[in-house]
Amino acid sequence: MGATANSVWNNCLVFINDNIQPQAFKTWFEPIKPVKLCDSALSIQVPSKFFYEWLEEHYVKLLKVALTKELGDTAKLVYIIRMENTYGNKEPFTEKIPSSNRGNMGAQEMDVPIKSKNPQLKNPFVIPGIRNIKIESQLNPNYNFDNFLEGDSNRLARSAGMAVANKPGGTSFNPLLVFGGVGLGKTHLAHAIGVEIKDKYPERTVLYISAEKFTQQYIESVKKNTRNDFIHFYQLIDVLIIDDVQFLSGKSGTQDVFFHIFNHLHQNGKQVILTSDKAPVDMQDIEQRLLSRFKWGLSAELQNPDYETRVSILKNKLYRDGVEMPDDIIDYVAKNIKTNIRELEGAVISLIAQSSFNKKEVTLELAQQVVEKFVKNTKREVSIEYIQKVVSDYFEMDVATLQSKTRKRHIVQARQLAMFFAKKLTKASLASIGSQIGKRDHATVLHACKTVDNLAETDKQFRKYIEDLRKKLS
Numbered sequence: 001m002g003a004t005a006n007s008v009w010n011n012c013l014v015f016i017n018d019n020i021q022p023q024a025f026k027t028w029f030e031p032i033k034p035v036k037l038c039d040s041a042l043s044i045q046v047p048s049k050f051f052y053e054w055l056e057e058h059y060v061k062l063l064k065v066a067l068t069k070e071l072g073d074t075a076k077l078v079y080i081i082r083m084e085n086t087y088g089n090k091e092p093f094t095e096k097i098p099s100s101n102r103g104n105m106g107a108q109e110m111d112v113p114i115k116s117k118n119p120q121l122k123n124p125f126v127i128p129g130i131r132n133i134k135i136e137s138q139l140n141p142n143y144n145f146d147n148f149l150e151g152d153s154n155r156l157a158r159s160a161g162m163a164v165a166n167k168p169g170g171t172s173f174n175p176l177l178v179f180g181g182v183g184l185g186k187t188h189l190a191h192a193i194g195v196e197i198k199d200k201y202p203e204r205t206v207l208y209i210s211a212e213k214f215t216q217q218y219i220e221s222v223k224k225n226t227r228n229d230f231i232h233f234y235q236l237i238d239v240l241i242i243d244d245v246q247f248l249s250g251k252s253g254t255q256d257v258f259f260h261i262f263n264h265l266h267q268n269g270k271q272v273i274l275t276s277d278k279a280p281v282d283m284q285d286i287e288q289r290l291l292s293r294f295k296w297g298l299s300a301e302l303q304n305p306d307y308e309t310r311v312s313i314l315k316n317k318l319y320r321d322g323v324e325m326p327d328d329i330i331d332y333v334a335k336n337i338k339t340n341i342r343e344l345e346g347a348v349i350s351l352i353a354q355s356s357f358n359k360k361e362v363t364l365e366l367a368q369q370v371v372e373k374f375v376k377n378t379k380r381e382v383s384i385e386y387i388q389k390v391v392s393d394y395f396e397m398d399v400a401t402l403q404s405k406t407r408k409r410h411i412v413q414a415r416q417l418a419m420f421f422a423k424k425l426t427k428a429s430l431a432s433i434g435s436q437i438g439k440r441d442h443a444t445v446l447h448a449c450k451t452v453d454n455l456a457e458t459d460k461q462f463r464k465y466i467e468d469l470r471k472k473l474s
């Protein structure tokens, strides 16, 4: 039996899996697809240019050993990058890149910029000479890379941020969209990228702005009839950082103007960095054309930090504040506050404050009291499991029926209500809600939320269901 791309790659995976951490394997190797085997050259498809760069940077030696074991000394590796076409064509396009020579894997070293395929566009708003105006970056230097600690939960986003800071507008992560739950470091990372760029390229115009402020400025410009000036101003920026873009949802005028600014910046090789509390696929009431642009570059998630990262963040914070705290207390706080770094830091600040006001030592007991307060305040979120139970009980059915594939109207409605409340009351993504409620996809959940909204307006009985359930769940 001759070797195939699949068989060769599967053998490589076995070897690689034995030699790296499970998390790294999952992140960097599971998404790869073997595509073709031609003589001793194996082509693998990777999801983005960043992915390729990361593999080359961190795993080229391992890949080389694995591949040489399978295909001998003449083994070659070719990456195929699958991307959304950035310039309007619907079809994604692919780009082939041989592995670099660093690992002496056969193919010659190649610099592989992804070439801009669009012609240079003239900016109708540029007034000669205006380039010299100075724009305050609004960056907070206290949020930098040095104090943004690295862990499994943020490695991808942090490294992509670094890559962007090293070469703003010159990587394929444009835009770079950093998303994640509340208090997980989106704003910190966004500033850190800007601060690093300002350090490296002081002449570049960097601007940090929240989507809320951007919206206010835009509304103001419409009122004052200075919309063109507004657009023009933003088109002068080299690195535009917009925080909390989910705020634009439902604001079609602001979305429209942002769309034009975004296109201009992108076409001119300027860098756009966005943050959001959800992934593009979960954003509601954002125009499709804007969403598709958000997906052009890289969407990198900040996940809940693991225990080790939480401990290092706490230790680092204490160190910077010049405070000493026993390890068992740090350990207690880190074990009990898991999903929000702001709260993690808040608990420690509160501990320090309490102990100095009351002139008490920081004891485990005090830590327990403080943490309990924090945890109580954040435990308000109900689980999707609980929502399904409440909804099923209310309609006198069991959870399995609610999750079943049946299309009977009352069961479908119960399921849609469960999805609706899961979206309203939890921070779970549409995809995650769908998979937990009967293994549906995100589009089904979105449809359910819309249907419930519509029925709430038109159907009195249905409105009563919503009200009753809302009471039971709150």
Ligand SMILES: Nc1ncnc2c1ncn2[C@@H]1O[C@H](COP(=O)(O)OP(=O)(O)OP(=O)(O)O)[C@@H](O)[C@H]1O
Residues within 6 Å of the ligand: 147, 148, 149, 150, 154, 180, 181, 182, 183, 184, 185, 186, 187, 188, 189, 277, 313, 341, 342, 345
């Ligand atoms: N990796 C990290 N290392 C050190 N500190 C961190 C890290 N991640 C977050 N923090 C700290 O946690 C706090 C919350 O971070 P930040 O305000 O950036 O979160 P956010 O995701 O923007 O929150 P929100 O959703 O409320 O906008 C900040 O004080 C930040 O410095």
